[in-house]
Amino acid sequence: xxxxxxxxxxxxxWAGFTREGGMAAANIxxxxxxxxxxxxxxxxxxxxxxxxxxxxxxxxxxxYFNYETPEEEILKIKEDVSKIPEVKEVEYVSxxxxxxxxxxxxQDDEILMESLQAVETNPFLASLNxxxxxxxxxxxISSFFDNTLLKEKIQKIDYQERQPVIEKIxxxxxxxxxGGIVFSLILAxxxxxxxxxxxxxxxxxxxEEIRIQKLVGASDWFIRGPFVAxxxxxxxxxxxxxxxxxxxxxxxxxxxxxxxxSGLNIFGIFLAQFWWILLLQIxxxxxxxxxxSLIAVRRHLDV
Numbered sequence: 001x002x003x004x005x006x007x008x009x010x011x012x013x014w015a016g017f018t019r020e021g022g023m024a025a026a027n028i029x030x031x032x033x034x035x036x037x038x039x040x041x042x043x044x045x046x047x048x049x050x051x052x053x054x055x056x057x058x059x060x061x062x063x064y065f066n067y068e069t070p071e072e073e074i075l076k077i078k079e080d081v082s083k084i085p086e087v088k089e090v091e092y093v094s095x096x097x098x099x100x101x102x103x104x105x106x107q108d109d110e111i112l113m114e115s116l117q118a119v120e121t122n123p124f125l126a127s128l129n130x131x132x133x134x135x136x137x138x139x140x141i142s143s144f145f146d147n148t149l150l151k152e153k154i155q156k157i158d159y160q161e162r163q164p165v166i167e168k169i170x171x172x173x174x175x176x177x178x179g180g181i182v183f184s185l186i187l188a189x190x191x192x193x194x195x196x197x198x199x200x201x202x203x204x205x206x207x208e209e210i211r212i213q214k215l216v217g218a219s220d221w222f223i224r225g226p227f228v229a230x231x232x233x234x235x236x237x238x239x240x241x242x243x244x245x246x247x248x249x250x251x252x253x254x255x256x257x258x259x260x261x262s263g264l265n266i267f268g269i270f271l272a273q274f275w276w277i278l279l280l281q282i283x284x285x286x287x288x289x290x291x292x293s294l295i296a297v298r299r300h301l302d303v
Contacts, residue, residue, distance in 0.1 A: 024230070024233075024234060027230075027231075027289070028234050028237050028238050028241070030194055031235055031237075031238035031285050031288060031289055032238045032241050032245075033194070034194065034238075034284065034285075034288055035238050035239060035281050035284045035285045035288075036245065036246070037187050038280060038281070038284045039242060039277060039280065039281060041183075042276075042277060042280055043246075043250075043266070043269065043270065043273075046273070047264065047266070047269075048176055050261070050263075050264050051261065051264075054261070054263070057131070059131070059135055059138075060129050060130055060131045061129075061130050061138055061141065061142060061157065061158060061159045062127045062128065062157070062158050063128045063130065063145060063154060064126070064127045064154065064155040064156050064158075065153055065154055065155060066125070066154070066155050067125065069126070069153045071094065071126065074092060074153075075092060077150070078090050078092050078128055081128060081130060081141075081144065084140075084144060086132050086133060086134075086137035086140050086141055087131070087132060087141060088131045088132055088133045089130070089131040090129070090130050090131075091128070091129040091130075092126070092127075093126065093127050093128075093129060095122050095124045095125060095126045096122065098125070098126070098127065099122050099124050102124065125155055138159060139159075142157060142159040145157055196288075196292045196295065224293075224294065227293045228290050228293045228294050230289075230293060231289035231290045231291075231292060231294075232286050232289055233289075234285075235286035235288060235290065236282075236285065236286060238285040238289070239281040239282050239284075239285040239286070242285070243281055246277070247270070250266050250267045250270040251267050253266060254266050254268075
């Protein structure tokens with residue numbers, strides 16, 4: 001009995017869905033926009049994480065050691081620093097490596113090359129380049145070198161010089177996270193309101209038919225079911241359209257985005273998260289379509 005009723009409701013919903021071509025198309029279009037908003041927010045989360053990670057990769061602090069500090073001691077300090085929980089990566093750069101790197105970068109600058117030859121000795125100090133997981137953690141890492149024994153071996157730490165830049169990056173990454181959350185909530189709310197009002201207007205055209213069915217004794221579920229089914233069908237079609245749209249969009253824009261943000265493979269992210277995106281789209285499309293229909297038809301059942 002239940003399956004017979006369900007079959008009738010689905011058949012009636014499909015008949016209504018195909019009969020109201022223009023209105024059904026409008027509902028699908030609005031749902032496509034809503035599903036696209038949620039999909040965009042989902043992808044934006046990964047893009048923002050990539051951008052924050054790239055920004056933080058460009059920040060580090062360097063600890064420069066005195067000329068007389070043996071390499072063995074520096075490597076021992078490197079090992080101790082790597083054990084600090086906030087430290088993500090520690091790189092030892094010898095004075096010779098620093099010189100070679102400088103020569104590669106400035107080999108075309110004749111003035112610098114002549115000045116370096118005039119010095120006749122290697123002016124560069126051995127150093128440790130330290131990267132943290134978060135920009136806010138560099139102060140804690142810098143405090144590790146406040147030890148008196150370490151200070152005797154260290155020429156300088158450039159944390160104080162880079163602190164303003166590090167703090168600005170910390171504020172920037174925090175604002176990106178907070179702004180993304182607020183932006184997501186606003187767009188999600190707008191999408192839900194637009195979908196609900198569109199479907200409510202569509203069902204409003206059937207208010208007299210609903211009242212007549214109610215007066216002749218039709219049950220609430222019998223009346224409500226076809227509209228809920230129509231909302232579900234609209235959601236499924238919207239999901240299919242959105243999925244094709246984002247597949248083509250991410251594929252088409254992938255090379256352009258990679259040129260602007262080197263290493264950001266938006267199509268790769270889409271493929272890696274494909275099943276999650278599909279589930280999100282199905283949930284958003286079908287849920288918004290059915291729930292909006294369910295709520296919108298309810299007000300017309302009170303005769």
